[in-house]
Amino acid sequence: MPESKKRRKVVDREATKARTSSKKVEKVDQHxxxxxxxxxxxxxxxxxxxxxxxxxxxxxxxxxxxxxxxxxxxxxxxxxxxxxxxxxxxx
CATH class of the missing domain: 1.10.287 (Helix Hairpins)
Known part of the structure; x- marks a missing residue:
C-alpha cells in the first residue's frame, strides 16, 4: 500500500521541524x-x-x-x- 505524496510531505515537514527545534534548544543554553x-x-x-x-x-x-x-x-x-x-x- 503506497503512501500518498501529501502524506510523505507532511512526514518530511515534521522531521524537519524536529531537527530545527533541537538546534534552537542548544542555542538557548548559552550564558x-x-x-x-x-x-x-x-x-x-x-x-x-x-x-x-x-x-x-x-x-x-x-x-x-x-x-x-x-x-x-x-x-x-x-x-x-x-x-x-x-x-x-x-x-
Whole structure:
C-alpha cells in the first residue's frame, strides 16, 4: 500500500521541524560567565570616577603623571567604552 505524496510531505515537514527545534534548544543554553556582568559594571563605574576626578582637579588627578593634556579623560572614557561594549556580549 503506497503512501500518498501529501502524506510523505507532511512526514518530511515534521522531521524537519524536529531537527530545527533541537538546534534552537542548544542555542538557548548559552550564558555569560558569572563574572562578566560585575566586570562590565565595574569598568563603567571606575571610568566615570576617573572622568569626574579629572574634571574636578583640572586633569591633575587621578594619574598625576598624565597631567599634561586630557589623558586622564581619555583613560576614563576608554574604560567606560569598554564597559559599554561588553553589554553587547552579555547574555
Amino acid at each position: 555569560s560567565p558569572r563574572w562578566y556582568a560585575p566586570l562590565m559594571v565595574t569598568l563603567a563605574i571606575i571610568g566615570l570616577i576617573i572622568v569626574v576626578t579629572a574634571y574636578v582637579t583640572n586633569g591633575g588627578y587621578p594619574f598625576p603623571f598624565f597631567s599634561n593634556g586630557n589623558y586622564n579623560l581619555f583613560i576614563g572614557i576608554g574604560l567606560m567604552l569598554i564597559g559599554f561594549l561588553m553589554t553587547m556580549g552579555w547574555k
